Amino acid sequence: MATIISGKEVAAKVRAEIKKDCEALDEMGITPGLAVIIVGDDPASRVYVNNKKKACEEVGFVSEEYALPAETTQEELLALIHRLNGKPDIDGILCQLPLPKHLDEKAVINAIDPTKDVDAFHPSNVGKIMIGDYDFLPCTPAGVMELIHSAGIEVSGKNCVVIGRSNIVGKPMAMLLLHENGTVTICHSRTKNLKEICAAADILVAAVGKPKFVKADMVKEGAVVLDVGINRDENGKLCGDVDFDEVAPKASFITPVPGGVGPMTIAMLMKNTLKAAKLQNNL
Ligand code: NAD
Numbered sequence: 001m002a003t004i005i006s007g008k009e010v011a012a013k014v015r016a017e018i019k020k021d022c023e024a025l026d027e028m029g030i031t032p033g034l035a036v037i038i039v040g041d042d043p044a045s046r047v048y049v050n051n052k053k054k055a056c057e058e059v060g061f062v063s064e065e066y067a068l069p070a071e072t073t074q075e076e077l078l079a080l081i082h083r084l085n086g087k088p089d090i091d092g093i094l095c096q097l098p099l100p101k102h103l104d105e106k107a108v109i110n111a112i113d114p115t116k117d118v119d120a121f122h123p124s125n126v127g128k129i130m131i132g133d134y135d136f137l138p139c140t141p142a143g144v145m146e147l148i149h150s151a152g153i154e155v156s157g158k159n160c161v162v163i164g165r166s167n168i169v170g171k172p173m174a175m176l177l178l179h180e181n182g183t184v185t186i187c188h189s190r191t192k193n194l195k196e197i198c199a200a201a202d203i204l205v206a207a208v209g210k211p212k213f214v215k216a217d218m219v220k221e222g223a224v225v226l227d228v229g230i231n232r233d234e235n236g237k238l239c240g241d242v243d244f245d246e247v248a249p250k251a252s253f254i255t256p257v258p259g260g261v262g263p264m265t266i267a268m269l270m271k272n273t274l275k276a277a278k279l280q281n282n283l
Contacts, residue, residue, distance in 0.1 A: 002251035010150045011263035015059055018270045022060040032277035033062040035084045037095040040070035045096045055266045061273060070100050078111050085113040091280050092118035092273040115279055118272040129172055132179050136272045141173040143264025144226050151253050153224055155180035161198050163187045164207030169228055173205055206241035216246040224253045228261050
């Protein structure tokens, strides 16, 4: 039976370290500030934004929420971002995705000052990650790496398979594993022989968005399995992309959903905001 890597516990430790760092900044008169923009009333986005605000309070950051109506225009949203770019007490800016259909996500991401881009979605930050010389790492893949480190798992030389190639999770995830000298394969919806490729992985990361997609026959005996998915099963219960009950007996390490990668994403957002505050203050 696999050892369960608790994202809840690791995230609590990361947040405690950030809180300590924040107290040291406080003595210098610096309070990290995060602006969170939410457009429309998507219930999942609302939950994520509330959790981010709560995490900010817990570590001692200031958070400002900008809740805009669904019918906000592109110009209005960009004007807000420009205003926040110039606001000295705001170190990090995050625009909760997805945006309503009429808004251009790419233009919104491009408008955020890269030094305040705590999601690390701006092309300039994405490019920096590619060459391995970065200020910010995207929160979810960075959280997965932190979980791998916390469990003492060595990536170097391992066969790593990432299922999913999104800009937010799959692609940067593959890049971070590559930076640690993993031999990385990215699988996606057009991949042939998915089962065989996954079954050869020492480290398998699932970022598909399909409930219980990864079954036991896709996993090698003793593999490390990291589940990024946040889905609802047929009974409306939260579940990951991995069929936990089937896969756990075969894996050496596995992350649960909930309580795995999810809490790490927010902890990494706090880490990026702290870093942004230090950068803004030339520390
Ligand atoms: P996405 O929809 O942008 O990407 C899904 C990827 O899965 C695509 O690249 C696609 O090619 C691949 N895919 C789809 N069907 C496939 C198949 N049959 N075989 C192989 N590959 C297939 O999703 P995303 O934004 O990358 O998110 C993935 C999952 O992670 C979702 O469940 C999302 O809710 C979750 N998520 C969790 C966190 C977190 O904090 N834990 C953060 C972001 C996303």
